[in-house]
Amino acid sequence: MLTTNKLSSSISKLAAVAFITAGALFGTVAQATDITGAGSSFVYPVISKWSAAYAGKTGNQLNYQSIGSGAGIAQIKEGTIDFGASDAPMSGDDLQKYGLGQFPSVVGGIVPVVNIPGVAAGQIKLDGETLADIFLGKITNWNDPKIAALNAGVALPAKKITVVHRSDGSGTSFNFTNYLSKVSTDWASKVKFGTAVEWPTGVGGKGNEGVSQYVRQIPGSIGYVEYAYAVKNKISWVDLKNAAGNFVAPSAAAFAAAASTADWTSAKDFNVIMTNAPGAQAWPITATTWVIMYKKSKNPEHTKVAFDFFKWALESGQQEAAALDYVPLPDTLVKQIEAYWTSDFKN
Amino acid sequence: MPAVEGAAPSVDGERIQVEEARARRDSAHDRRFGWLLKLCALLVLAALLGATLVTLTGGWSAFSTYGWHFLVDATWHPDSQHPDDPSTNVFGALVPIVGTLVTSLIALVLAVPFSFGIALFLSEVAPRWLRTPVTSAIELLAGIPSIIFGMWGLLIFAPFFQAHAKPWIDSHLGVDPDTNQPSWIAAHIPLVGKLLEDTRPFGGSVLTAGIVLAIMILPFISSVMREVFQTVPTRLKESAYALGSSTWEVAWDIMLPYTRAAVIGGIFLGLGRALGETMAVTLIIGNSMDLSPSLLDQGATISSTIANQFSEAAGLQKSSLMALAFLLFVVTFIVLLIARLMLRRLAAKEGN
Numbered sequence: 001m002l003t004t005n006k007l008s009s010s011i012s013k014l015a016a017v018a019f020i021t022a023g024a025l026f027g028t029v030a031q032a033t034d035i036t037g038a039g040s041s042f043v044y045p046v047i048s049k050w051s052a053a054y055a056g057k058t059g060n061q062l063n064y065q066s067i068g069s070g071a072g073i074a075q076i077k078e079g080t081i082d083f084g085a086s087d088a089p090m091s092g093d094d095l096q097k098y099g100l101g102q103f104p105s106v107v108g109g110i111v112p113v114v115n116i117p118g119v120a121a122g123q124i125k126l127d128g129e130t131l132a133d134i135f136l137g138k139i140t141n142w143n144d145p146k147i148a149a150l151n152a153g154v155a156l157p158a159k160k161i162t163v164v165h166r167s168d169g170s171g172t173s174f175n176f177t178n179y180l181s182k183v184s185t186d187w188a189s190k191v192k193f194g195t196a197v198e199w200p201t202g203v204g205g206k207g208n209e210g211v212s213q214y215v216r217q218i219p220g221s222i223g224y225v226e227y228a229y230a231v232k233n234k235i236s237w238v239d240l241k242n243a244a245g246n247f248v249a250p251s252a253a254a255f256a257a258a259a260s261t262a263d264w265t266s267a268k269d270f271n272v273i274m275t276n277a278p279g280a281q282a283w284p285i286t287a288t289t290w291v292i293m294y295k296k297s298k299n300p301e302h303t304k305v306a307f308d309f310f311k312w313a314l315e316s317g318q319q320e321a322a323a324l325d326y327v328p329l330p331d332t333l334v335k336q337i338e339a340y341w342t343s344d345f346k347n
Numbered sequence: 348m349p350a351v352e353g354a355a356p357s358v359d360g361e362r363i364q365v366e367e368a369r370a371r372r373d374s375a376h377d378r379r380f381g382w383l384l385k386l387c388a389l390l391v392l393a394a395l396l397g398a399t400l401v402t403l404t405g406g407w408s409a410f411s412t413y414g415w416h417f418l419v420d421a422t423w424h425p426d427s428q429h430p431d432d433p434s435t436n437v438f439g440a441l442v443p444i445v446g447t448l449v450t451s452l453i454a455l456v457l458a459v460p461f462s463f464g465i466a467l468f469l470s471e472v473a474p475r476w477l478r479t480p481v482t483s484a485i486e487l488l489a490g491i492p493s494i495i496f497g498m499w500g501l502l503i504f505a506p507f508f509q510a511h512a513k514p515w516i517d518s519h520l521g522v523d524p525d526t527n528q529p530s531w532i533a534a535h536i537p538l539v540g541k542l543l544e545d546t547r548p549f550g551g552s553v554l555t556a557g558i559v560l561a562i563m564i565l566p567f568i569s570s571v572m573r574e575v576f577q578t579v580p581t582r583l584k585e586s587a588y589a590l591g592s593s594t595w596e597v598a599w600d601i602m603l604p605y606t607r608a609a610v611i612g613g614i615f616l617g618l619g620r621a622l623g624e625t626m627a628v629t630l631i632i633g634n635s636m637d638l639s640p641s642l643l644d645q646g647a648t649i650s651s652t653i654a655n656q657f658s659e660a661a662g663l664q665k666s667s668l669m670a671l672a673f674l675l676f677v678v679t680f681i682v683l684l685i686a687r688l689m690l691r692r693l694a695a696k697e698g699n
Contacts, residue, residue, distance in 0.1 A: 067658060068658035069659065070427070070658075070659045070660065070661045071658060071659070074661070088427075160548070162547045162548065162549065167656075168655045168656060168658065168659065169425075169427065169656055169658065169659025169660060170659060193428070194425065194426060195427040195659045196656060196659060196660070196664070197424075197425065197427075198422070198423060198424040198425065198636070199636075201637075202635070203547065203549060203551070203633040203634060203635050204633065204634030204635060204636075204645075205634070206629055206630065206655055213501060214551075214633075217506055217549060217550065218547065218548055220548060
């Protein structure tokens, strides 16, 4: 009798606890707002990490679909999502036409990666013009005098160069070709820049994974990937000569140096492509992804959460970003973005 | 007993009534069932028509901008900054069309003889205990997702091909890439040197993509062949054996003519799959949009180009990709048409 009583009382206690927990859970879910973003695959890893941490803190779920920058812009123009994310900034005219505003979210680096038999990792140095000539197909051998002049003391093999580029349209290609256009007049006139271009030479790998896999397989190859992929896959990268004339190795500090020396203040709507930044220690192929939102929101409740999310991410999401080899925006830029929010966005 | 006799006519009448009702019900059922079947068939037609129309309208701006040049131009020059400007965006479908046809042709040339061998082995030669495991193994092969074939091709087969097959091809059939020394065959037979020119030290190529495709379509062709070989009447085969024919003669002169239509149908089923295969090819073919005569060079197919570029494309580039999709329909249709004509000519030759 006693045991049955005890049992039934403990069951009812358990039920009560379960009920309360369920109530608490459903309570938060009912209050939470789910927002949707879409676009660039470049920021996908960091946004998903941020959104998990943010959901844990506030209960607001963020659903981000990495469908590509172009598709992200198309979706925000149609107003089907709360924010879009693009690796290429939208032009001032376009922003005005659709009543949109944009701001940078996080900084990352793109690194040329190489696989040269007989040359140890981290030994090769290149400048922008030589890199462009390689990707133009003008320099075809690793022992070319132009490469040798930059790499005194390195025994360069007489090996054919195989260029590996992205076969899919991507923000990585956008920033890489943008850099080459800035440092090579030949590249600027023949190939130009964009998420997809007509590559003068080479083979195409799909995604960062595809390019890193191809570079690892092809002796004598050179490609370009996001820094995180080069680190993860242990592919050797190239030191680049930056606009200040110094050779720098890719690192979080070098990306941050580029982000803080880029000319953000004089640009309207943060329309600055950070490549070839002037800082002494700046990594020349540094990139950001722009978040694009309506200046006059069609869904104020969602927009409020979106702003709260990005405010939290820019101010306290550094750790998550750094863990994925992205670099948080410099403080001065964050302040400038927050000022832009209050001045340009009506909520 | 009389009671029963008296009741008989009314029971008969009832039975007739019941049977009539049943017949009416059955014919109504049959009609409804017929409509249902018609609907199923029409649904396929509607889906096909819809897909054709969507790709055609989507690709219309590419077709109207570039005209017939779209079919013969080997340039693929996107300008993602100004996606709608026809002066900076130039697209032509020649490289993907050629890539699609060449990879599929390589796949067929390799897969058909192997499939024939497998089917013959399973229906004629193999001991009974071996048939079931080999048959299920082939069916399992058909069930492997194409991305797995792609990963295997990229991570295992391409490096293997680069390390072991290419040096042999270079020294026996092609041209040595380091010394430019042509092999005997390349020096004496025109075009072979160009066809097997080794431009890059990379295993992924049009040829490797074709080989992987061959493995992918092998189970389809061989299982169709095996099944139709089993429909060949035993008396035909045994008569031939009794007259002293070898297994090869029975296969070539009795079984193949008897099952010709179905065998060609199976081959074209495989070809259809090869023409449209996307993921595996995208990973292995090397995605180069340059036209090259060499099978060892990298290339692109219609479906790999679409898979690569669709997500970030806009304006004319997107329209060109839609136009490519439409062309894939056209290419597949033409191939099926050729198959039909071939079957008809064969039938006419046999006098049926």
